[in-house]
Amino acid sequence: MTGSSGARGPKLTQTTAVLAMCAALIVVFSIFLNGFLTLGNLFALARNISILGILALGMAVVVIGRGLDLSQVASFAASTAIAIILMNSGYATPVALFIGFVMAIAIGFLNGFLISVIEMPPLLTTLASSLAVLGVVRTTAVQHYVVYLSKGHDEFLRLGGNVWGGVPISILIFAATAVVVHLFLSRTVIGRFVYAHGDNPDAARQTGLPTRPLTMIEYALCAAIGYIGGVVMVAQTALMHLQVAESTIIFDVIMVVVLGGVSLVGGRGNVMSVIAGTLLIGVLLNGMTIMDMDVQTQNIVKGIVLLIAILLDSRLHPRDEETSKQGD
């Protein structure tokens, strides 16, 4: 898909292996779980994974560029909360959404600036910036954890609904985003630069790629795509719960990205990997929900799966520990 994927075996096998695992899981769940293989559940599954998938698409852009953005959830939570407040106070919906969008992009650019120009480790930077963004938004604009969208925005809420007798619009948005991100990564110059940047940042810089602006673009895109996911989330629930930023969604996102084969060493994977990872995690989460596991147990299971994924990733794509930087 990315031009070079045919030449390198492991990537392709990882994506297909994940898809195969996913299929196996679906078969197992269909046999052993009552109510898994129903149209209603499958639509519910689609609804649930679409947000995760959109977020993972954004994260993939950063991870392919050898970064990681832990502030993605905080940034979309904060900016959609602001957008909701603006909508409630009478701004036209597109204007309010646009202002939130600009805010998300600004946070992404700030992350990229700190990482590329100040040269701070990405993980720490985004961890700290998510704290800072949430704290500032909570003290200045949002009084409570939960921000409700007031009545009278039915047009907007339709985004969270269904069409054609039950197909959730959110999965369509996911599909559209996936196509756009795929075209961006594989057909545009900047997209190819992102791969070059992640594959070997030093070589990219010495070849003359503008790695600093590139880093800022990557993080801004991640935040922007994350914001789309946040908007879909608001459309589905008519509220934004700021505690989402303190939940483990961000790890679900990383898990999706890493499991699918977008390696943390950068430069590997593509949109197909993200879709495969999303399906696997979506099915897993859905199955666990049907099994009536509580959130904590789900977290434990997810954590163990993620640990295995990281371990496998470092086996399949070893990095040079002796030169690797702190914060990886």
Added chain:
Amino acid sequence: MKSLQRAWHRHSPQLFLGELLEKRWMEPIIPFTLTIAVFLAFAVMIPRYLTAGSLQELMRNFAEQGMVAVAMAFSVLSGGIDLSVGAVFAMSNFLALYLYLIIGLPLPVTFVLVVLFGAVMGAINGGLIAYGKTRPFLTTLVVLIIVRAAYNKVTVAFTNELASIDSGSSTWDFMGSGRVLGIPFNMLVLILLAVGTHFFLTRIKPGVHIMAVGSSRKAARHAGVNVKRVLFSAYVMSGAISALAGILYAARQSSSGTDTGVGWEINALAAVVLGGISLAGGRGTIARAVMGAAIIFMLTSGMVRLGISGNLTTAIIGIILLLAVGFNVKWVKNKGKVLQKVYVTPSWVDFEPPPSVERGSGTPFAENDRLKNAEAIALNMIEGPEDIILDRRDNLYTVNRNGSIIRFLAPDYTVREEFARIGGRPLGLAFDRDQNLLVCIAGMGVYGVKPDRSVFKVTDRTTRTRTRLKDDSRLYLADDLDVAPDGRIYFSEASTRYELTDWALDGFEGRGNGRLICHDPKTGTTRTVLKNLTFPNGICISHDGQSVLWASTWLCQINRYWIAGPKAGTSEVLIDNLPGYCDNINRASDGKYWLAFVGLRTPVYDLAMRNPVFRTRMVKQIPPDEWLCPGINYGCVVKFDDNGVVTESLWDPGGLSHPTITSVREHKGYLYIGGLENNRIGRVHLQDADPTWEAHKSYWGGA
């Protein structure tokens, strides 16, 4: 006005600043000041902050956070990070309560089991990171999620039991609320832990290995450190320390809430970074982690007491973390540059116009061709013979750039052998009465080689200057030496501020950075005789043995220091305003002295020496290869007598074969020439010299 300026340049505060920045204890000065400042600020803002009760309460609440920061410091110093400390802490808190108060295990058993739990959690982290080669950040983050989720499950499951627990024994209560000498028990544990871990990391092998792996994994591996095991142990320690904090917290609070330990890993990380522990690993101390933790703790608790909302506190912690990491990254990257810009502090040197060196000018310095046809010995067999000396059997000894003493055998000096290998950069040579070859070694001190070729150390330290920030007790740049009749060794240390490779920077300073030092082999003591000398270079005991002649390179002076006779202990300028930069001085056969000129003065450089501001700008603003340097592409040797009169000079015009001459030795009617950068030793026949004279006889008599 001029003298004021001169005094300013001599005692510039920049000197102090440059040496201050070099001190290792300067690194934590920022967190240290910040700790004090935050404390004082809250003491002013919050009433009754300074009462004994309030302080005890602060310490009691702080101790566990401090310990978690120490745990975090372990992983960060090893070059990784451990985000699971907060969750492990919370889980240990629960386990301690459960095992001791609900199940009723004995306290020591509980203690061991809980610490073991922490160690096992650390082992999982360490196992994955060290042996599974996963990334520390993500790995410990996932372990954080898993342990946290498990903690939330069990606390919910045991809500009722935990609500009705009764504090157990008096020991348990003492752990929770006891005091020793007014210090809360848990604070005492933190202090002991901090001291213990500090010693562990700096003095004990496994601990030092953690620091080594953190500094450079590759270097550690090359040095034979088992990197994987060391990394593993660092995480195990981190987990165990977190568990210890959990036990103390359990004893103090006797409760296990949903928010216990939430976000503590972020606070600990912020503390460690704020304390100035480098995230690149290997740099920092436990004390700094505790200082950082104290700042974070005082900020958060103080803001609560001031009634500031928790959200703002979160934002402030996040912003502090960003600023601290950003500053840390930039500081580590640019510290060297800052130091270099601040360090070089030129002084004001006034020169008179020197005597003419023009050919035919009639002065003793007039250019001639007497060294032009010098015979080359050891051509291309030697690199940088800074000094040369001949023994009683006419063998020629010289120093080599690679740290060895090379001997060329008489009579034709074609056989080369490595006489001794010492290391460093050997410079000046001298024989003592027992024919031991003494040598000054830049970067090491003064060493000796016995005739049987065994190497021994003469001295490598002297008395420290108490009024100086910089520790100048170690010898930086021992340059040349000579032995007095009573066996005492006088040697020069050219600079206490620069390494040999930076001699040009010392020249730009033109400051009294050097010393004349005396070592007495009888007592084994070394003491500084004269200090604040401007690049003392050549050293020679006068023919009568009553004084030491020493050459100041940058001031172009020969000085005399009396060591015996009526003027003993006093010092005088013997020759001033020489036309060249003086290097080694050695005895000549006719009762006079040979002096090598390493370079010649030029009007431009003399002018520059009069303008310290210009030299400062030069060093700061243009690259080193464009600096205006002393002219060293000349070859000139002069002879002077005890009255300070220069009688003759020998030239290699243009320095074709002998530029940068640093040493000349006379031996049996020949003059041997060595240079700092040369690839040969020169030899010229002296027409009017005593063909039987040799230096060893001159020093130690015949036989």
